[in-house]
Amino acid sequence: MGELATMFAPDRVAVVGATESEGSVGRAITSNLAADFDGEVVPVNPNAEAVLGRQCYEDIGSVPGAVDVAVVVVPASIAVDVVESCGEVGIENVVVITAGFSEAGSDGASRERRLRAVADEYDLNVVGPNSLGIMSTGVDMNATFGPENAQPGPISFMSQSGAFVTAVLDWANDRDVGFKDIVSLGNKAVLDERHFVAEWGDDPETDVILAYLEGIENGGQFIRTAREVTQDTPILMVKSGRTEAGASAAASHTGTMAGSERAYEAGLEQAGVLRVETVQELFDYAGILSGQPLPESDGVAIVTNAGGPGVMTTDAIGDSDLDLASFSNDTIDDLTEALPEGANVYNPIDVIGDADVERFREAIRITLADPNVGAAIVLACPTATLSFDALAEATVELQAEYGTPVAASLMGGDSTREAQATLSEAGVPTYFDPARAVRSLDALREFREIQAREYAEPTEFDVDRERAREVLESAKRRDTNSLGVEAMDLLSAYGIPIPEGEIVDGETEAREAAERIDHGDGVVMKIVSPDILHKSDIGGVEVGVPAEEVADTYEDLVTRARNYQSDATILGVQIQEMLDLDAATETIVGMNRDPQFGPLVLFGLGGIFVEVLEDTTVKVAPVSEPEARAMIDEIESAPLLRGARGREPVDEAGVVETIQRLSQLVTDFPAILELDINPLVATPSGVSAVDVRLTIDQEQL
Amino acid sequence: MGELATMFAPDRVAVVGATESEGSVGRAITSNLAADFDGEVVPVNPNAEAVLGRQCYEDIGSVPGAVDVAVVVVPASIAVDVVESCGEVGIENVVVITAGFSEAGSDGASRERRLRAVADEYDLNVVGPNSLGIMSTGVDMNATFGPENAQPGPISFMSQSGAFVTAVLDWANDRDVGFKDIVSLGNKAVLDERHFVAEWGDDPETDVILAYLEGIENGGQFIRTAREVTQDTPILMVKSGRTEAGASAAASHTGTMAGSERAYEAGLEQAGVLRVETVQELFDYAGILSGQPLPESDGVAIVTNAGGPGVMTTDAIGDSDLDLASFSNDTIDDLTEALPEGANVYNPIDVIGDADVERFREAIRITLADPNVGAAIVLACPTATLSFDALAEATVELQAEYGTPVAASLMGGDSTREAQATLSEAGVPTYFDPARAVRSLDALREFREIQAREYAEPTEFDVDRERAREVLESAKRRDTNSLGVEAMDLLSAYGIPIPEGEIVDGETEAREAAERIDHGDGVVMKIVSPDILHKSDIGGVEVGVPAEEVADTYEDLVTRARNYQSDATILGVQIQEMLDLDAATETIVGMNRDPQFGPLVLFGLGGIFVEVLEDTTVKVAPVSEPEARAMIDEIESAPLLRGARGREPVDEAGVVETIQRLSQLVTDFPAILELDINPLVATPSGVSAVDVRLTIDQEQL
Incomplete structure (x- = not known):
């Protein structure tokens, strides 16, 4: 059994704020509990001697003996104090029904921060706040203020919406659908979906885990937990706020900013969650998976x-x-x-x-x-x-x-x-x-x-982390957040192949570099400036420049950059080898950060495929070798890498390795907020990162 | 009211094959009818005096007075004779319950042909054979042998599966869902979906038409009828056999070959039918549309x-x-x-x-x-x-x-x-x-x-039909079914722009033609042979051939063709002008014939878009101007024609017109079985059909 086992199988439950006052939440919970609970219900209320025939205590500190779960239904103003008292007397599990926390403005948000601090201090398992409560049919416990009780069954269910719990119970009782445990998650100040997934994964009486969520608190940790649990127990999830309209409705409802739907789609798939869209699917699948x-x-x-x-x-x-x-x-x-x-x-x-x-x-x-x-x-x-x-x-x-x-x-x-x-x-x-x-x-x-999945560990490539750090630090020293080709070293520090090239400052240097680099087809020359993101658009790139034109081209590139923005910082001109593009396919490997899931790695074919057809795929990093391989399968244009229309297949292993190396880079450096290798040119004999752009957060360096 | 009005509102219904024999279909129908029918039920059976208390007649000819509907439940061997007798005595509507027709081998199929001939001769409205029967709550008529009767309501429903009618009725009665008319279509030897769509479109008591179909008999006619009806009355349809597996199951079940799913998808959309996939959708949408x-x-x-x-x-x-x-x-x-x-x-x-x-x-x-x-x-x-x-x-x-x-x-x-x-x-x-x-x-x-749709009539372009016919006739004279560039004239006869060019026979002719055609960039040369479909693959195409190389290239092309197939018929070499392909996009406009819907016109972008991404769309011809325009909107790669990534938009009107002109061509000539213009090169200033391939049916010329 998991750490939360006593929360769902308590011997004694205290209701702080228990009352007989008609129509109150405190009464509803106390009477729901009193009706069937196998254990003892202990009312706590300084203003009552007894509640529903049970002796009432003035405060939680005065309750004799051990209490396994405290349900808190006091006014918001004193709720955190009550939770603190619970911690002081050694109660481990607290269900905070009280509302008026982060869902209710800035005062509420600071109250929720204090609740979290108290929970931290006393190592408390806190459900809520703003929760409908919890149920467990294992001990006939209904510690909610809802109108319905659950029938016993093999499904455990968590919901970020209390109303949805009520609706599901009304519906399920009509159809003889039964539950083991139910949790109304409320604001998830302390315990979130991950904790209950872990608990129910360990619970032999739970055959299927169901979740209605509007957001996930920590995507990376959730993925790790869910992967383990789903080796035995299926997790079915409605993650609402999928669409743009839905996400904004969810934000206004829960007050939290949702991560991107693409991140959820990728992350939940990587976690082994069976994602469903409707209530009907949720229960159809739960039924067959348990039966x-x-x-x-x-x-x-x-x-x-x-x-x-x-x-x-x-x-x-x-x-x-x-x-x-x-x-x-x-x-x-x-x-x-x-x-x-x-x-x-x-x-x-x-x-x-x-x-x-x-x-x-x-x-x-x-x-x-x-x-x-x-x-x-x-x-x-x-x-x-x-x-x-x-x-x-x-x-x-x-x-x-x-x-x-x-x-x-x-x-x-x-x-x-x-x-x-x-x-x-x-x-x-x-x-x-x-x-x-x-x-x-x-x-x-x-x-x-x-x-049947076997999750591979991400490969740890032997990389030059210090050299990479130096590239980022030097940007910080220049006080710049945007980097371009001057950051190619970052890629090569992580073993991502780049074309031969160097950044030069002056015509003579340019000529000398071109002599070294030119294989006979001339060289590629690109302006290097943090102020110019779309170099091609301003004529900042010249291809196949022969030796005799290198000096003039150098001048031209600088002039064009100045014409575009007279005060642009110009770091020089990059002289790059010409690649044989005849059998080449341009791909793009990129990354950005999601508030819930962290670094997301993107892969697709370049040009029209990414810009017009939006044929790309993403995965939450770190990306393992099989996951990187799967990313290629996931794009529609994959056949173009694999010899469609009589072409020679490109070095797919090189692409796969580049995805993994990028994943390692962005996992190692949280300071990298966004990064695009565009294009990563893939040929039958290898890959080469021809251009790079990234955005960093200097504070994280 | 439509032509079939009396079928659904008869005063007198005869049951030929009526009987009291327990468990028989004849008894089931007679007693279902006898239970509630507002009109008179007339049993016909030479072996009974009376059936269920009603006087029984020896044969349909001896029934006095007019009969509006005859229901035929006699053995298959005499069923068509009975239908013929019905025709002889002037009965207009016949429902053939009897099975053992086209669903049962070749004897059955010939029986069904005879039934069709009899219906034709007497201008009979025949439902079935192999039908569960018909119902109309307007006159409380249940002329089926199913176990359930319908409740009255605003939905009229036809089904190609009798079992599905029974299932739906059992389900609908449980939910108080009501019907106006119900028809079990059976083998659709005479009356098919189109006739009932037309009838119910005219029926003020039918608010919604529902159909379960495994196939549509005459796609073109169905589209015309449905377009009219859906100006007022919605048609909801489950067309099963959508998937490959489903289509093969349907073929084995009904014994008919289904048309392609793409044709159904296009045709039903063009018809204004609301296509649904599940029974739940069928009744959800019927409910809201009627309520x-x-x-x-x-x-x-x-x-x-x-x-x-x-x-x-x-x-x-x-x-x-x-x-x-x-x-x-x-x-x-x-x-x-x-x-x-x-x-x-x-x-x-x-x-x-x-x-x-x-x-x-x-x-x-x-x-x-x-x-x-x-x-x-x-x-x-x-x-x-x-x-x-x-x-x-x-x-x-x-x-x-x-x-x-x-x-x-x-x-x-x-x-x-x-x-x-x-x-x-x-x-x-x-x-x-x-x-x-x-x-x-x-x-x-x-x-x-x-x-709200306004269906436009297809544009009738002024074309040279005779010239087009001559191209096809000449192929017939050569006894060939496959045509290539030698058929470019077919396109230009229908006003589809083609590059300047001619087919030559001999080096000298080739040189002379090239002199006329060359704008300065050389010419395109292509081998012309009905035996060589993929010219490029055998080196049968050369591009940008300068004047001095035309003669040698002519020789080379012919040699390569001979090497590929020594006895290939070689009609010559085509000399074509070079097009400026810098701002060009290759598109493909094609056509094939569907057994149910006839000519289907296809549009997409050429190359990887059609071969790898399968980004194409089809419509049933004739295609109107708005429909041709919509075809461009329907492909994902449309932005590439419209100036994506800084390119100049191509002549979209030219593409739209080419689609329409092709539609007119293939509608005019049923002998054209398949035709591909590939590529149709589209540039900002116009379009040009660079290559064509077609297959013809000589018998239709």
């Missing part, structure tokens, strides 16, 4: 008495990452023998409209015995010959016998009621719409793949 | 007592084509006055957790009065202060008062039951999941846009 085993392969068999719905189901499989199973010859033979003429023995199996339960049973049995079948869908329309109830029983029996995951779609209304109950009770999910059955099976498949 | 008015604008207001679900709803709006409404200053002022401190007066409006129905009512009223609000979502979580029932009543009242479409999301279970009924009865849709409310409102928006 059915994982499929051993992706082939799905459909057994139906109705051709049309069979086609719809097949379409849904086509939309998913599942396949329509190909049956073995034995299966085909057995089905041919078992089914009447006119039946379809190929997938989807059509047992035809006059099938009774026995024919269905035979077909399901033969199907589940086929090793090519990873999962099955039992799909039935109402007919005169079929009893839904009997079909449900047969399905449950066969699923248990073969241990293959099964989902049902009983396409009817009232006539399916009893059958639905039979299936649900046995953990076989059932839906009217067969597309939902397919999507749920697809969630099983996805979790199987998550569970 | 709510169309929104006048895209801004949606959210009124909620729960911040978190408000964010989820905003996300769903971000995913849709709707917007979060921006309120007027008056609205903000009014809301500020009406709502307590802590409430959010910006969209989504948060009336906060302690709101009662009066506070909700005020907020909804102020919102609906704002002209920027096109639609509203009332979103509520269970609280101690809110009555869902009262909220439902207030919502219904205010919706009726303001006439703005409203959807509700009551996020609870049992406690929302009564409120759901109140809302549904008034036509206000309600869902647990707010994302469904948003998607349903988005369907309203989409239908508003369909209704």
Whole structure:
């Protein structure tokens, strides 16, 4: 069990602010707790002798004996003092219901800072503030002020919205969906999603973790925790504020600035979280993940008495990452023998409209015995010959016998009621719409793949960290935040190949450098100035400059820079070797920082692919070798690197290594806020970072 | 009313094959009809005196008086004879329940051909064969053998799957969803989707048309009919067999070859059909389209007592084509006055957790009065202060008062039951999941846009049809099905610009032609052979050939062609002017034929865009000017034609006109099976078809 185990299995819970006053939150919590809790409820209130028949104490300090959890429902002005008292008497777990913290202006925010400090001082587990409370059906504890109590079940659920907890409970009780623990996270001043993910990952009674979140507090730590937990326990998450409109609504609702959706998308994927968008998906997937085993392969068999719905189901499989199973010859033979003429023995199996339960049973049995079948869908329309109830029983029996995951779609209304109950009770999910059955099976498949992941450690390349630091320090000495080609050394310090070149100051130096660097095709010359970000746009780059023109070109470049901005700082002109661009593809490797997830590494093809088609992918750093490799797979234009249209494939390993080395660089130096290698030229024989731009935060140096 | 009006409002229905035999289809239909039908049921069966208390006739010919609909449930061997008798006695509408037609091998297929011929001869409206039957609640007619009858309502529904009709009815009755007419289409030997779309478009009692189809019989005609109908009545369609797996399942189920999904996607969009993928969407959208008015604008207001679900709803709006409404200053002022401190007066409006129905009512009223609000979502979580029932009543009242479409999301279970009924009865849709409310409102928006469409007639360009025919005829004379650059004349006959050029035979001719054509940059030379499709691959194209090398190059091209295929037919060498490709973009305009929709015109950018990124779009021809224009908008790489990255925009009008002219060409000549202009070079000053390839069907010439 995790560190928070006693929070969800306490023997004694104190309610500070307990009262009998009608309509108050303090009464609601006390009475919810008093109703069923297996342990002892201890009211605390200086103005009462007893609350709901229980002896009441003046303050938390005067409660005799150990208290496992204190629920705080006092006014905001004294709430932090109460929490401090809890710490003083050695209570480890505190649930702060009280509102009026960071969600309520600057006074509230400073109150929340103090709460955090107190929690730190006493090493307290604090839920909230501004929380609806917590529940655990393991000890029949309802320490919330909501109107509904949870039924027991294998799902643990956290929510950043208290109202959503209430809504989900009302809905779930109507459908006999049960929970182990529920937490209303409130403002997450101390405990956040990561702590509960870790706790429930250790809880043998939690089969599935559900989360409704509007933000994640510490992306990097969350990823590490979630990766571990999802080796056993699936995490399903609605992360709202996905869209621009939603993010701004979330910001106004919770008062916090959300990170970018791209960062969440990448980070949650890297964390192994199954992200869903709607409440229906959340509970569909929770249901099947807690009720059915994982499929051993992706082939799905459909057994139906109705051709049309069979086609719809097949379409849904086509939309998913599942396949329509190909049956073995034995299966085909057995089905041919078992089914009447006119039946379809190929997938989807059509047992035809006059099938009774026995024919269905035979077909399901033969199907589940086929090793090519990873999962099955039992799909039935109402007919005169079929009893839904009997079909449900047969399905449950066969699923248990073969241990293959099964989902049902009983396409009817009232006539399916009893059958639905039979299936649900046995953990076989059932839906009217067969597309939902397919999507749920697809969630099983996805979790199987998550569970099978082996997360590689990021490679630690041997780099010259001191030289890199010197490049950044020298920018700081010049008091500049933007660096360009003058920072190429930063890349080469981290082993990223750059073209041969040097920065010169003066025509003579330029000529001498060009003589050394020129392979015979001339050289590339670029103006070097922190004030000029788009060098090409002002004519600050010349390509293929022959030896005899180097001096004049030097003058031209400086003149153009002066014409563009007369007081521009000019650090010189870069003389660079010409690359053979015939078989080259321009790529871009970049990075920026997300407030929640930290450094995000970006990869894509250059030019129109990034500017017009926006065909790029990002991952949260540090990026491991398989992750860097996956980034190439993730862009649509990847075939262009891999020999599309008769070209020679580029050095993909070089690209992969550059992504990793960049990841290491930006992880090592938090002072680097943004960095773009654009282009990173990739050829069949290697890669070369032709240009670089970065922004730094001098204070972090 | 349409031509099929009497089919759905008959006075007398004969059941040929009526019987009392338990468990038989004949009995099921007769008793379903007998139960409620407003008109008279006439049993026909030579072996019975009476069926279910009604006098039985020996054959359809001996039934006295007029019969409006004959339902045929006799064995397949005599079914067509019975239909013929119906024709002989002047019955106009026949529903063939009998199976054993094209779905059952070649004997069945020939039976179906005969049925079609009989229907033709007597001008019969035939539903089926292999149909579950038809229903119309207008006259309480259930002429099906299914177990369920429909409740009355504003939806008319056709289905290519009989089982799906049964499933939908069972489900719909459970939810009080009602229908006007229902048709099980069966094999669609005579009447198909188009006829019922036309009929229901004319039926004032049908507000929404629903269709489950696995294929469409005549795409072109369907598009014309549907365009007219959807000026008033929405058509919602599940077209199954969307995916490759689904299409092959559909083929094996219905025995018909489906057209390509791309053709369906384009054709149904051009037809104004709202295509949906799941049964849930089908009925969600049918419900809101029949219950709510169309929104006048895209801004949606959210009124909620729960911040978190408000964010989820905003996300769903971000995913849709709707917007979060921006309120007027008056609205903000009014809301500020009406709502307590802590409430959010910006969209989504948060009336906060302690709101009662009066506070909700005020907020909804102020919102609906704002002209920027096109639609509203009332979103509520269970609280101690809110009555869902009262909220439902207030919502219904205010919706009726303001006439703005409203959807509700009551996020609870049992406690929302009564409120759901109140809302549904008034036509206000309600869902647990707010994302469904948003998607349903988005369907309203989409239908508003369909209704507002003005379909342009395709432009009729002045073309030289005879010259084009001559090009095709000459290919036929050579007995060739594949044409290449030798068919450039076909394009110029239809006014599509081609580069200056001619096909020559011999070195001298080549030199002379090059002298005329060369602008100073040399000429392009291409081998012309119906046996060589990929000229570049065998070195069959040379670019920028100067005058002095033309003769040698001629020899080289012919030698390479011979080396590639010694017996290749060589029609000569094309000498073409050099185009200035500096500001040019290569596009591709192509065409193929779909079995259901006929000629499909394709547009995209050439090279990697078509080959690697598959960034193309198609439309069913004939293509009007606005449709051709839309094709450019539909590709992702369109910005490259429009001046992305500092380039000069190309002559978009020239591209648009070429698409239309190609559309006219392939519409005029059904003999053209496939045609690709690749590339169509587009420059700022015009377009030019540099190469062409086509396949023809000689028999159609």
